Amino acid sequence: MNGWNAIGAEFRKVFTTRMWWLLAIILFAYVGVTAGGLGAFLGWATANPEAAAEASGGPGGGAVVPPGTELAPLIYSFASSIGYVFPVLLGALAVTSEYRHKTLTPTFLAAPHRQVVLWSKFATQIVIGAGLGVVAFAASVGAGAAALAGFGLDTGLDSSDTWALIGRGVLALALWGGIGVGLGVLVVNQVAAIVIVIVFAQFIEPILRIVASLSEVTAAIGKFLPGAASDALVGASFYTMATPGGTAQSLEWWQGGLVLLGIAVVATVIGGATTWRRDVT
Amino acid sequence: MADGIPIEITGLTKRFGAVTAVEDLGFTVQPGKVTGFLGPNGAGKTTTLRVLLGLERPDAGTATFGGTPYAALPRPLETVGASLDASFHPGRSARNHLLVYATAAGIDRSRVPAVLAQVGIAEYADRRVGGYSLGMRQRLALAYTLLGDPGVFVLDEPINGLDPEGIKWIRGFLQALAREGRTVLVSSHLLSEVQQSVDDVVIISKGRLVKRGTLASLELDAAPRTIVDSPDRAALVAALDAAGLEYTEGRGGLIVAEPDPARVGHAAFVGGVELSALHRLKSGLEESFLSLVGGGDES
Ligand SMILES: Nc1ncnc2c1ncn2[C@@H]1O[C@H](COP(=O)(O)OP(=O)(O)OP(=O)(O)O)[C@@H](O)[C@H]1O
Numbered sequence: 001m002n003g004w005n006a007i008g009a010e011f012r013k014v015f016t017t018r019m020w021w022l023l024a025i026i027l028f029a030y031v032g033v034t035a036g037g038l039g040a041f042l043g044w045a046t047a048n049p050e051a052a053a054e055a056s057g058g059p060g061g062g063a064v065v066p067p068g069t070e071l072a073p074l075i076y077s078f079a080s081s082i083g084y085v086f087p088v089l090l091g092a093l094a095v096t097s098e099y100r101h102k103t104l105t106p107t108f109l110a111a112p113h114r115q116v117v118l119w120s121k122f123a124t125q126i127v128i129g130a131g132l133g134v135v136a137f138a139a140s141v142g143a144g145a146a147a148l149a150g151f152g153l154d155t156g157l158d159s160s161d162t163w164a165l166i167g168r169g170v171l172a173l174a175l176w177g178g179i180g181v182g183l184g185v186l187v188v189n190q191v192a193a194i195v196i197v198i199v200f201a202q203f204i205e206p207i208l209r210i211v212a213s214l215s216e217v218t219a220a221i222g223k224f225l226p227g228a229a230s231d232a233l234v235g236a237s238f239y240t241m242a243t244p245g246g247t248a249q250s251l252e253w254w255q256g257g258l259v260l261l262g263i264a265v266v267a268t269v270i271g272g273a274t275t276w277r278r279d280v281t
Numbered sequence: 282m283a284d285g286i287p288i289e290i291t292g293l294t295k296r297f298g299a300v301t302a303v304e305d306l307g308f309t310v311q312p313g314k315v316t317g318f319l320g321p322n323g324a325g326k327t328t329t330l331r332v333l334l335g336l337e338r339p340d341a342g343t344a345t346f347g348g349t350p351y352a353a354l355p356r357p358l359e360t361v362g363a364s365l366d367a368s369f370h371p372g373r374s375a376r377n378h379l380l381v382y383a384t385a386a387g388i389d390r391s392r393v394p395a396v397l398a399q400v401g402i403a404e405y406a407d408r409r410v411g412g413y414s415l416g417m418r419q420r421l422a423l424a425y426t427l428l429g430d431p432g433v434f435v436l437d438e439p440i441n442g443l444d445p446e447g448i449k450w451i452r453g454f455l456q457a458l459a460r461e462g463r464t465v466l467v468s469s470h471l472l473s474e475v476q477q478s479v480d481d482v483v484i485i486s487k488g489r490l491v492k493r494g495t496l497a498s499l500e501l502d503a504a505p506r507t508i509v510d511s512p513d514r515a516a517l518v519a520a521l522d523a524a525g526l527e528y529t530e531g532r533g534g535l536i537v538a539e540p541d542p543a544r545v546g547h548a549a550f551v552g553g554v555e556l557s558a559l560h561r562l563k564s565g566l567e568e569s570f571l572s573l574v575g576g577g578d579e580s
């Protein structure tokens with residue numbers, strides 16, 4: 001047995017069931033609709049600031065989009081700011097489905113070196129997370145650019161900054177795939193893992209980020225939240241617009257990447273030293 | 282084909298909290314024979330096999346393949362073919378299931394169609410396993426054990442769920458593997474299920490070894506006996522005593538420690554006793570097995 005065989009087997013596991021393309025399709029649709037819809041709305045609001053301000057609260061009610069806001073990175077980054085749960089789910093399922101369907105038995109019979117199997121999953125899900133990143137950015141850039149262009153706004157597609165953002169976004173989703181593996185091996189129970197992902201992504205993290213932005217001290221801690229670190233890595237997020245009055249702080253992009261990588265590695269190491277070594281019954 | 286290697290288990294103990302599933306168990310399984318690993322439900326068969334295969338850690342003792350623990354085998358699937366509870370991802374086809382593990386073990390993918398045909402499920406190979414019958418799953422589990430053409434087979438209750446034709450097939454199949462010089466260990470909680478295909482038996486009960494030897498030696502333990510009954514039990518008892526025959530009381534009459542019904546009949550005739558039943562007790566093997574594992578119910 002060697003690592004390449006183990007990685008090959010993990011890829012085959014993913015691509016021989018339906019989950020990967022189900023998640024990829026939902027991710028594409030979800031990100032595409034969100035980026036396209038908000039792109040159209042914000043594009044309209046930017047192109048018609050008067051009408052938008054009127055609609056949002058009467059004359060002088062304040063601009064919906066602060067003047068000078070660059071819309072393109074904001075809209076394209078939906079791929080990572082809302083899409084990150086998908087690689088996490090797929091990564092977690094790669095581990096928990098082995099427990100759920102008791103396939104750890106044939107897995108460990110074919111490859112008794114358990115740590116090799118686990119880190120093969122990790123590597124595989126990093127690559128697949130990057131693949132999902134490409135899908136997500138195809139959706140956000142495709143739909144978002146079309147909407148912006150429709151209002152005659154700058155799509156930013158001729159700027160290298162935009163493409164750097166997309167590259168960092170793909171990297172972010174890759175790292176989220178590794179976090180999924182770490183979560184899966186820590187939690188092991190499939191239903192619990194899914195519930196944790198959804199509750200954390202939809203409630204806990206957004207609330208913590210808003211609460212953290214209320215004071216300097218908490219903001220210094222809040223920037224290490226995984227979602228905040230991810231946004232820092234990508235370099236743009238609608239959160240920065242959603243909490244304009246707060247004192248949200250942000251890491252450097254590379255720091256954000258290291259935080260994500262750190263979470264993924266630490267969770268996988270801990271899970272690998274605990275649940276993954278237990279008796280397989 | 283890889284060579285048959287003996288399975289060696291010594292001083293094996295495995296506890297789950299307060300439950301001692303296996304206690305100081307030791308036996309050897311030789312190549313070239315089919316060995317039945319027998320014991321009632323909860324005797325510790327599956328636990329022993331899981332420890333042997335490196336899936337559970339023992340509290341004491343060792344379980345090896347010719348001295349090498351499973352996890353240290355350089356090419357495990359090409360040395361040992363094992364099936365425990367047939368477990369598959371329901372959304373994956375049989376072919377892809379086998380391809381996954383052939384890839385993991387570095388086995389040529391041409392083995393996959395070969396083993397699917399060998400176990401007779403080639404025509405369902407591309408259906409998702411979730412729709413398989415129990416018997417088809419058992420066959421797929423066997424196909425997995427054959428992937429690496431190993432010299433040792435470790436099969437936990439492989440006959441469970443097979444139809445009569447399947448049972449006949451697997452018996453011949455196990456015998457053929459053993460004749461090729463492979464080591465074949467097959468567990469079952471029913472002696473009758475495997476008695477036609479095993480050469481040796483290892484019997485455990487409550488985690489402990491109670492008997493190991495050839496099937497023939499078990500048969501010797503189970504000398505055939507005779508059942509006899511009469512409308513007048515007291516007179517029958519007197520006649521058997523007079524003839525010096527040993528007996529115990531069973532539900533269907535007296536069980537006489539005498540293989541020849543004619544001699545029991547003669548004793549009754551001498552005593553002038555009318556008989557309502559007189560026949561040989563069939564399959565002493567199963568009784569012998571049951572009395573060994575402590576669940577014995579005479580007659
Ligand atoms: N994971 C576990 N946790 C707790 N107890 C266990 C576990 N696995 C097995 N046991 C206990 O160990 C004992 C032996 O179980 P085992 O499954 O090895 O028996 P078996 O001989 O295979 O029985 P069967 O014929 O029913 O398959 C039983 O008392 C069982 O309850």
Ligand SMILES: [Mg+2]
Nearest residue numbers: 326327328437
């Ligand atoms: Mg069992």
